[in-house]
Amino acid sequence: MADSEVLHAExxxxxxxxxxxxxxxxxxxxxxxxxxFFGATGSDGKIIVPxxxxxxxxxxxxxxxxxxxxxxxxxxxxxxxxPLRKHPRTTPFAWALIRLDGAxxxxxxxxxxxxxxxxxxxxxVTAKFRPAAERIGSMSDIEAFVVEGGAA
Amino acid sequence: xxxELTTDAADLGPVTTLATPIRLDFDFTPGVAQxxxxxxxxxxxxxxxxxxxxxxxxxxxxxxxxxxxVPTTEDVLLANVGTVTTYCVVNVPFAGxxxxxxxxxxxxxxxxxxxxxxxxxxxxPTDQIRMGMRVEAVWVDESDLTPSxxxxxxxxxxxxxxxxxxxxxxxx
Numbered sequence: 001m002a003d004s005e006v007l008h009a010e011x012x013x014x015x016x017x018x019x020x021x022x023x024x025x026x027x028x029x030x031x032x033x034x035x036x037f038f039g040a041t042g043s044d045g046k047i048i049v050p051x052x053x054x055x056x057x058x059x060x061x062x063x064x065x066x067x068x069x070x071x072x073x074x075x076x077x078x079x080x081x082x083p084l085r086k087h088p089r090t091t092p093f094a095w096a097l098i099r100l101d102g103a104x105x106x107x108x109x110x111x112x113x114x115x116x117x118x119x120x121x122x123x124x125v126t127a128k129f130r131p132a133a134e135r136i137g138s139m140s141d142i143e144a145f146v147v148e149g150g151a152a
Numbered sequence: 153x154x155x156e157l158t159t160d161a162a163d164l165g166p167v168t169t170l171a172t173p174i175r176l177d178f179d180f181t182p183g184v185a186q187x188x189x190x191x192x193x194x195x196x197x198x199x200x201x202x203x204x205x206x207x208x209x210x211x212x213x214x215x216x217x218x219x220x221x222v223p224t225t226e227d228v229l230l231a232n233v234g235t236v237t238t239y240c241v242v243n244v245p246f247a248g249x250x251x252x253x254x255x256x257x258x259x260x261x262x263x264x265x266x267x268x269x270x271x272x273x274x275x276x277p278t279d280q281i282r283m284g285m286r287v288e289a290v291w292v293d294e295s296d297l298t299p300s301x302x303x304x305x306x307x308x309x310x311x312x313x314x315x316x317x318x319x320x321x322x323x324x
Contacts, residue, residue, distance in 0.1 A: 007190055007299055008181035016173045021167055029167040085177075137167030 024053045027065055029137040035129045036128055039103050046104025055063040056140055058089035069100035070127040076106070079116040089144065098145055103109035156193035185215030188227060198230040198293045200265050203320040231263035234307075235315040236285040237323050241278045254278045258305055261323050268323050275308035284314035305312060 021029055024040060028050050031038040040051030041063030048062065049069075055062050077096035083089055088110045096119075097106035112128070113119050125145040135141040182190060189212035191288060192199030201213030201224035206219065209228050215222050239258035242251075256273035258281065271289075273281060276282045287307040 005187060005191065006181060006184055007187045008179055011178040011180035013176045013178070017172045017174060019170045019172050021170050027169050029170065033164070033167060043164075138170065 002076075020130065022053055024051045024062060024065070025115065027051070031067075032083035032129075032139070033135045033137040034139040035141075036067055037100055037103075037127070037137070038065045039068045039100075039105075040065055042104065044104075044129040047102055048105050049100055049107050066102070070129075072098045072100035072103070072125060072127075072145075074111065074119060074121055074123045074125055075099050077111065077119055079119075082140060093144065096125070098125060103131065109139070109142055110144045112146050118147055156181050166321050167260065183215060185213045185224065187299075189213065192229075193303040194297050194299040194300060196294065196297055198232070198262055198289070200228045200262075202226040202228050209264060211262060211265045211269060228264060230265050233266075233286060233288045233312075234260040234262035234265070234308060235320050236273070236281065236283060236287055237268050237320045238259050238283060239273065239281050243282065246281075256281045258287075258307070259323075262283050266323070271304065272306040273308070274306040282314065284317060284320065286310045286312040286315060 028038050037049060038051065039047035039049035042048050043055045043058045043060065043063070047066055047068055048056070051062060051065065053062070054060065075097045077094045079092065079094050081092050082089065083091065083093065085112040087093070089112065091112075094111040094113060094116065095108060096111045097108055098111075109127075111119060111125055124147070126148045128143045128146050129135065130141055130143050161302075181187075188201070189199050198211055200209045200211035201215070202209045203217035203220055203222065203224050204226065205220040205222050206217060208219065208225060209230070210217070211230055213224050237259045241254055241256055243254045245253055251272065255303055256276070258271055258273045259268040260271045261268040273287060274290075281297055286309065288310050289307055290305045291297065292303055292305055
């Protein structure tokens with residue numbers, strides 16, 4: 001049998017889980033749907049973004065939710081030269097830990113930039129949300145972060 | 153607290169669930185031997201393979217004899233008819249079920265084969281199925297044949313008398 005006669009086919013194994021968000025992460029996702037970022041106030045006064053359900057130090061309930069961002073600072077980053085199929089972008093981009101203005105923690109997301117030369121630790125970026133009608137309450141409601149005042 | 157934050161989209165209500173599908177994408181190949189079986193289905197026939205050492209005929213063949221560990225190189229065209237060796241009547245609904253219950257799921261030993269395989273039995277009341285019943289494959293229309301078991305719609309009884317127990321007792 002010629003190799004060309006050997007069959008092959010795409011096979012997808014998928015479990016369609018649906019998770020309950022709880023009130024804190026639910027509020028964060030609701031905020032994303034509204035084009036805003038919310039963090040939770042920790043016992044040390046830091047704003048945790050994305051919010052955790054419980055205080056990471058005391059394990060008590062977290063405090064008040066406050067709005068942060070949408071601008072922030074890159075704390076750390078890695079350039080992805082060859083995006084994979086499941087990555088959020090089809091062109092080269094950076095994964096970055098971004099500390100939003102007002103936040104005490106960094107959040108991971110994609111940064112859309114033309115070249116790694118445009119990025120550095122400390123570079124200011126801002127969130128580029130998808131159009132309101134396309135937002136569903138998910139991290140993917142943020143299309144990417146872009147360099148603040150940059151061409152991208 | 154969450155409610156206060158959603159005034160922009162109050163009509164949508166707060167987000168309470170998140171879809172998190174877990175997905176694995178495979179490029180699946182059945183290999184040379186099972187490709188022959190599937191190509192056979194595409195032509196409306198059952199293809200098996202014979203072991204050169206013990207002469208057992210496997211359908212679908214995995215390309216080697218599980219007893220002797222040698223390649224099964226001889227292709228064998230099997231009959232469109234066979235014998236029900238054992239069966240199960242499914243009465244319980246379950247998620248993803250595509251066939252109306254109750255239905256019969258049977259092991260069918262095709263004439264010329266030495267292993268049975270699973271098939272759906274139709275065109276008979278579920279309380280009349282029995283071991284030894286002779287059945288034939290009903291295929292989809294020729295234009296709908298694909299290299300898949302979906303080409304076999306189901307098996308249905310023939311008007312032959314039941315097979316003797318001795319003819320299939322080795323295959324239970």
